[in-house]
Amino acid sequence: MKRTIPVIWLLAISILPGRGQEGTYYYGPNSRPVTRQAEAVMMKEVIKRSEGSYLMKTFRKAGDEWKPESRGKVRIASGGNQVIRLRENSFFPQRIVREMEPLGSGDYLFSEYVRESLVRTGTTSAVLPLHLEGTVTEYHPGGNVKSVSEYRDNQLMSNRNWLPDGSPYIDSVFYSADREPEYERGDAFFNGYLLQKLQNSGIDLSQIEDRVVIGWVVMETGQIEGVIILKGIARQLNNYLVETINELPGSWEPARLNGRPVRYFMSIPLNFTHREANFQEVDLSTGRLHYSKY
Template sequence: MKHLFIILAYILMCNLGFSQKKEIKYYGANNKVVENKAAANYYLNIKRSKNGKTLCQKVVIKSNSEYEVEQWTVKSVNDSTISIKSQRKNLISRRFLKQDSLFVFWDLDNEGNIIQEGRSRAVFPLHLEGEVRKYYSSGQLKSTEVYENNQLLSNENWLENGDKYFNNIFYSVDIMPEYPGGEEQLRRHIATNINLLECVYKERIQGKVIIGFVITEEGSLEGLIVEKKVHSILDNEALRVIQDVSHKKWTPGILNDKKVKVKYSVPISFVLH
């Protein structure tokens, strides 16, 4: 009888502490909330536990396939703060304050620097409304963005050195820009045109460089930047390879039946064998 009581008590504690509320949110182009998977570009699989812990998976839908691209663990710190741990990024803290029907929020990195602030209908996941300001870790303003019902309407952008970048860049559109011959042709160009100096092999320099740029409404490639650096030699070589195709016209991106500027990123991996 004593053993039975212990087992029942253990089951009760598990149910109270670890029972989960599951929720799936679907999103289309430009983070528009949609009703089902058929209309979605990605979805968030959210599991909320009664112990204050939330697990969230971002799953991208592409060519009838699904693959997880990100996962977050969210924990309640107090009545006005949550912590968010990502697989790919450092831990951040989100402070929030309820104002009328919205939450004012501030995202801070692990050194206490504000990296994002604005208003949202929810604390997590965010459902943005109005102006959102983003910052580099140095404190330099990165962008001011305007949202309506979680959809980006407009933005102003700056480089980390303070120089002005392109305005009104979109990151998720109905039809993404396309390189002449398609993405496979772009990969082929990169693979066949990479040249590495002998010192790269001697010093065993390797890693993944990410090059960012904007495809304009006219299909021009503009605003080349190194988004993720590894080493100056690899960074410059990755820039050179993409610069070689900058004269080619892309098919512009489309959002709501209009051509728009689209931010595009290309990862280039340097792996020594």
């Protein structure tokens, strides 16, 4: 499922279109390009370190602060392909190889690989950072198609989605909106409900040391559908959490994008470590699955 480098041909006395463009880029909800920082919810800084070498930092706005989200070292080869060492929520960076093929329209076809497995392919009108246009296809680690999305001016317009086993998931899901979903009973009720359910689960949490990420779609009707485990190895706990979220009482105020209610995918992490379940302070306002980090 929780939705952000031209090729270089060395020509005498000309601008090299394959290089990244230094500068600061601002994005509103749904990765919409904006010109003023005041309108932005995401910001990317591209810094040239040396010829063919760039540093790209991504920040996301939280209240009045800009919080770092990812940091990528980008090396652009003479043929235009890129090697990215992306650091997000882990000490160890992820290595991404991005192949770039120029199209006659001035756009570029890009294909991204992690550990030699294709993870994403699509069309971009810019090199660094990418500016998505047209169809973008993502793949699960096992090779099955994860999503086929349509973009216009870097904004997600629609998508079709599948689970890792190939079965269909919910379509037309957004990951960023002008107004995010709000649970009608509030964070405090959600936290208390989840805590009580886990305490009464009958599961020996003292034997579990795991980080579970659970996600769901808040539909345009305000109901929850498509509850899934995104990360977690304790099967009994995973199944119980899915059941618990499905039984969450009440409804949600749906997300709104461009003045209309939309389906919205959200996720929250739950950490279980040595007899302590770190879920008491779940904040639904930050429990989002963001995309377009590089």
